[in-house]
Amino acid sequence: MGKAKASRQLKDNEVKAVTRAIRLSPQKLNLVAAMIRGKKVSIALADLTFSRKRVASIVKKTLESVIANAENNHDLDVDSLVVSEAHVGKSIVMKRFHVCGRGRASRIEKPFSHLTIVVREMTAKEEAA
Numbered sequence: 001m002g003k004a005k006a007s008r009q010l011k012d013n014e015v016k017a018v019t020r021a022i023r024l025s026p027q028k029l030n031l032v033a034a035m036i037r038g039k040k041v042s043i044a045l046a047d048l049t050f051s052r053k054r055v056a057s058i059v060k061k062t063l064e065s066v067i068a069n070a071e072n073n074h075d076l077d078v079d080s081l082v083v084s085e086a087h088v089g090k091s092i093v094m095k096r097f098h099v100c101g102r103g104r105a106s107r108i109e110k111p112f113s114h115l116t117i118v119v120r121e122m123t124a125k126e127e128a129a
Contacts, residue, residue: 010118011120012074013076013120013121013123014084014118014119014120014121015066015069015070015073015074015076015118015119016066016069016085016116016117016118016119017062017063017065017066017069017116017117018062018114018115018116018117019058019061019062019065019114019115020091020114021091021092021112021114022055022058022091022112022113022114022115023110023112024054024055024058024111024112024113025111025113026088026089026090026111026113028053028055029055029059029088029113029115030088031053032048032051032053032055032056032059033059033086033087033088033115033117034086035047035048035051036048036059036063036083036086036117037083037085037086038082038083038084039082039083040081040082040083041063041067041078041081041082041083041119042079044063044083045060045063045064048060048063058115059086059115059117062115062117063083063117066117066118066119067081067119070119070121076121077121080121080122080123080127081119081120081121081122082119082120082121082122083117083118083119084118084119084120085116085117085118086115086116086117086118087115087116088113088114088115088116089113089114089115089116090111090113090114091111091112091113091114092111092112093109093110093111093112094109094110094111094112095107095108095109095110096108096109096110
């Protein structure tokens with residue numbers, strides 16, 4: 001029995017990939033995600049390859065995953081893909097304590113975040129405009 005399969009939330013020309021529990025604050029991850037929003041995937045890959053940010057390799061891996069999903073699962077043309085969305089979400093926060101002087105302790109928070117990248121295939125009409 002079970003329940004019916006949920007309908008696809010994205011359009012037919014859109015594909016997404018999600019990376020969860022990235023050990024980095026959402027604020028730092030969003031700086032790199034903002035760098036690739038709205039760009040063609042070839043340019044976004046080049047930007048991530050030469051970025052000096054540590055998290056750029058994780059974002060690049062997620063972008064490569066969404067490109068592979070588009071090509072293999074949805075038969076989209078890789079050359080006409082554009083990063084339509086790249087958004088970051090908060091995840092858990094590990095709380096740790098650091099020993100301070102005079103018998104005190106200070107709290108250290110180690111945040112995690114989620115990354116979602118959605119790419120869209122542009123038609124020839126949209127690319128010309």
